[in-house]
Amino acid sequence: MPTTRSQRATAAVAAGAAATMLKLNVVTSAPAPVASAAPTSAVGASASVVGAGAAALAAAATVRPSKRCAKKEKVVRMATATEVDVDTECINAIRFLAVDAVNKANSGHPGAPMGQAPIGYLLFAEEMQYNPEDPKWVNRDRFVLSSGHGCMLQYSLLHLAGYKSVSIDDIKQFRQWGSKTPGHPENFETEGIEVTTGPLGMGISNAVGLAAAEAHLAAVYNKPGMELIDHYTYTIAGDGCMQEGISHEACAYAGHLGLGKLIVPWQQQAAQASKTAEKAFYDDNGITIDGHTDLSFTEDVGKRFEGYGWQVLEVPEGNTDVDAIRKAIKEAKACTDKPTLIKVKTTIGFGSPNKADSHDAHGAPLGADEAEATRKQLGWNYGEFEVPEQVYDTFSKHAKAGAEKQAAWEKVWKEYQEKEPELAAQFKRAVVDRKLPENWDDALPKVTPEDKGKATRLHSQDCLNAIANVLPEFMGGSADLAPSNMTLMKCTGDFLKDSYAERNMRFGIREFGMGAVANALSLDKTGMIPYCATFTIFTDYMRGAIRIAALSQAGTIFVGEDGPTHQPIETIPSLRLIPDLTVMRPADGNETAGAYKYAVERSKNESRPTMMAFSRQAVPNLPNSSVENTLKGAYEVIECADPEIILIGTGSEVGLCVDAAEKLDKKVRVVSMPSCEVFRAQPDSYKSELLPADVPKMSVEAACTSGWGEFADAFVGIDVFGASAPGGTCLDKFGFNVDNVTSCAERCLSGERGVLSNGSQGKH
């Protein structure tokens, strides 16, 4: 049902087509380089020769000549029919796979893929270096779809490119139970997907991490004439990504690092999802598109990115002007010391006569009728899920070139192994095979109860430095708190623009961006073991990144420092709720070493994340603590064969439990539980022996009590916000002292259950 609005949009598109046919719309903020290396052959079926996407606008698939300008010098030449068709057909094939899959699933987002298809086509059929036969080839270009809801773009591209992970049947199963084509791209479901995206802003931040990994590995391993690591990272981002704060953090960091091989086509939509959505409420289809966009997003993104130190390019007509996109990518590659943002203006749902440029194309199927109308508008004479052979041919030609590149790479790698045996061995172990060295953990420090107690953040510093010495793939840093959470590696320098070979990352006060960058180091699948650190309380700022590390199987090691700052009383319990995240709260030196052993092996061998929380205050070294016991999740610190009561502590409260046990005139077992998750995974026999059902058990943790019912009968904790005062005073006032713990233990012994002390006595 055409409306005034859609009629205008259609007219505008047609006009745009005419207008863009004769110009090359690349606006640059830097001096334009010499005309790019575009092929000059005017005839031929190769997709790499052509770019007359404007012809996609022909209402029927009739053959007709198209003019294009391939060079700045305005050499206008005639494109053959074949040329036009290949470009057009490839782009439309992407569009209609998306349209058909979303229609079949009866849910999903067709609009973004329809607009982004030309960018995706250029990347996967011309620009990107990949080999579908070996999706894990270390030197592949990385691609991230930051606007992950439009994942049918990525599935279409992987399918056309020949990845076995996405067959045409998989595409037909879009968003269905058990399929390889879920509603957002998942790296652990579908080979060829680098990172899970969907939560906006996270993908572009992952891309920064992937580009950082490339820069680092290239600096460490490349030798003259033997460039083991030399590839680009591309990410398509949308307006939403640009609005999210995490994009600020990560992109400012990328600009700071000068990551020249990061290229971001930003799909600046003429109309944005929710903007036009209000039509439904107001029925205001007379409102201009500008009016919609202006609702919340009027910043000059280009200026902002220039402020970050990026190169900013612009493609004013991204729906049809394939050549302009091609040219911009070339220009992006020519700039080697800055990341590049390419503003590509596209139309959501491009090609749909009644839904283009409107919210209707965003998050709902076009429907059968509109799909048919779109076929007519774009001259697409194929059936549902039908892909012309020459489209497959075009993509496979490029994929084959990728396979040849990998073959050439393998030769270089062979030569490298001969000429650089030592580095080659390290590359093979750490990057290719992704294995830890044997007995690597011998490097971890050990303590005895006789050693002077100190803060576990200092034990953490010892461990981290020990690991840094033996594992060159261990890399990371802190969100501007290194001198407090003690996470600087002494054996290496700062990973900065001119020192990519170093490993201390200076993330700045950018927790969320830090988390996403660190996740990407792991998801790069080049064996890196990333860590990132802040105060425990500020994990709230990066919770989205921690959660997705768990969901998408990134082996990030998150380091938090405990302490009174901002009262992180519910922080650790809330992190324990995240599935597949292991939380560690070590009580002393050996438990800290055990936590690191666990975290490093879990990162490298399983690609799974661990969160470790360390103390600011000194804690004693405990009897029985060891790496081995830590790896059980919980164990007896004070042994007692036939206890009357069991005290369970974590971290800095284990010492308190030991002191309380000494004062109690009873048989007391003290259990340290550095990790609930690890303990939960132990054999039932061990669990019931350590914590027998018929012995009263009381937990003691300076955190909220919720969740302790799984292991204990009575709880000492803090369920209220804290206060500002010296740390010892606070702990005392809120009940973390020997008197209160022993008194609660007596109450537990006499049958009281549930929360016995919740800190409310300390409120003033």
Next chain:
Amino acid sequence: MPTTRSQRATAAVAAGAAATMLKLNVVTSAPAPVASAAPTSAVGASASVVGAGAAALAAAATVRPSKRCAKKEKVVRMATATEVDVDTECINAIRFLAVDAVNKANSGHPGAPMGQAPIGYLLFAEEMQYNPEDPKWVNRDRFVLSSGHGCMLQYSLLHLAGYKSVSIDDIKQFRQWGSKTPGHPENFETEGIEVTTGPLGMGISNAVGLAAAEAHLAAVYNKPGMELIDHYTYTIAGDGCMQEGISHEACAYAGHLGLGKLIVPWQQQAAQASKTAEKAFYDDNGITIDGHTDLSFTEDVGKRFEGYGWQVLEVPEGNTDVDAIRKAIKEAKACTDKPTLIKVKTTIGFGSPNKADSHDAHGAPLGADEAEATRKQLGWNYGEFEVPEQVYDTFSKHAKAGAEKQAAWEKVWKEYQEKEPELAAQFKRAVVDRKLPENWDDALPKVTPEDKGKATRLHSQDCLNAIANVLPEFMGGSADLAPSNMTLMKCTGDFLKDSYAERNMRFGIREFGMGAVANALSLDKTGMIPYCATFTIFTDYMRGAIRIAALSQAGTIFVGEDGPTHQPIETIPSLRLIPDLTVMRPADGNETAGAYKYAVERSKNESRPTMMAFSRQAVPNLPNSSVENTLKGAYEVIECADPEIILIGTGSEVGLCVDAAEKLDKKVRVVSMPSCEVFRAQPDSYKSELLPADVPKMSVEAACTSGWGEFADAFVGIDVFGASAPGGTCLDKFGFNVDNVTSCAERCLSGERGVLSNGSQGKH
């Protein structure tokens, strides 16, 4: 112990002093306005007359002439000794209160206040409109210290300005148990503090909200000649605030709104905390200051803010050039359609001969010796906590002027009540008295079980619109998801640059910024009831804002939409852990109305936050559901006097429990528990009657099971990540179907306890 580094710093400062004496260092990105309204009298003790802060550098307090340029036309004139002394002494008084308090507490951050003192002085002794006798005067200027760790600045200013909340004894109690001067500013502890700050980036985002509140109230209430609301919002931000993603979100939004009365002196430190901290590791005191700053933060913040649509000014020497700051503030005020960022370069720990410009001045006391040396360097001849009378006089003169302004305002207000009785009544009720209208809740919709079931997000839409009609102080919006979470008010338009009187806020895809802005609407203490909405899962992006709403007593209503998107399985349980936050998960229409009644009254009457999660899928209207029952937190949906088992459900799972109860061949009570927190607050008798200890109880919730041990013996939930498929399929596969619930209930009846179904059966 002077080092090469500190010697150089001292020399640079001295040189700077000489250099800045003769110029007015205001660099603007816009055409400079005509010379400001600076007083021209050359003689007099009034602090508003002078600004020769450069003289603060005199090594002794000897009287000496100083030259300054008060106008662009370079009218150089002699300042009298008295002039110099007042400015200098006021600024130094601020500095030394901070130095002495941190020394006495033996913890805290002296460096930032020492650098920010001139800005603070100008604001509190010259620019700001406030009356210490009535800190809640609605038309006061708002001040936010976004870099909250430097709170001794704010305490010093409040004390000098005459706020009774901060006596000199309170300052001596800095950071002590029970004091009015905690380690970060807390609005609920200390009168005169507008918002709690500390977590970086949040304060500047709150300031955006305060400025938005001003713009809205002014647009709604001001009448020609009767401007009830007409004030500025100032916030001092640091480098850290600028790096945090939330500052991007909120400041882009502020630029979009064109909030001309928001003025942000950004304390750009020559050296930043952690940057120089690495000295400790590297002992590299030869490294230049630039080298330190460059570690992670090299963006052009000014360019970025221009991209947002802000005016950007610069004060190159903020330690001493008080006049330049004064001039910049005037210029900021002259620009009425854009917020203004003033880049003020200051030195951390300014005045300390051995610690200025170094990490040592950041987060640790100067110590007695260095305090003494600093006294010498700045010519401060007073003892600890000693404040010269003329400093108090200067501030109280300004405070008195503020009291006079309020008196004038009261006159206007009286006139307003006569001329605009209707609006005046609304202003009095909503803004001044901050009361809800009687029986306001009659407007809330009611349903019966016979009414067709629908998604609670649609019930929410009904409630929200009903409230919008009767409460003009109800204002808010969504992070670009209004058409999905149904949070648009139909009776009002969009709150935008040219329509500040409207109430639908278009936050954009900026969850964290949205949360902080909404919090500030409540903390403005002008009676506004703010709401903000997203998908429930994305509360993770704004968790920092939700938490601080609870901690700092902001009456924000957070609205989430449930549903399969991104698998929010642990989200609601994790929000329940936050102290003083109430989480509501209504099961039908009446529970939705009850949740809104609770949330609105809690916001307006108690200034406390509520989080509400609504369903995407349709749910039936339940027997017994009512507003009254909802306000008990939990109640019987299916009554049963003598139950064999009790099923406890929340939200969309209550209907499932009802269906399961019908199939079970037992006496079953079904309890709906829309809010654990509200139920927890009920009398013990009610709780034990509803959930008797001796009846087996099983919880059913599509979320992780942790925490349910408080109310139930056995649990049906999901402790694993979900999957991508149609919603009904997912629920079924993960065990949320009648068969599984009845089978688990049978197991519970036969004595099984703990997690009976955790969704792992659905993993593929």
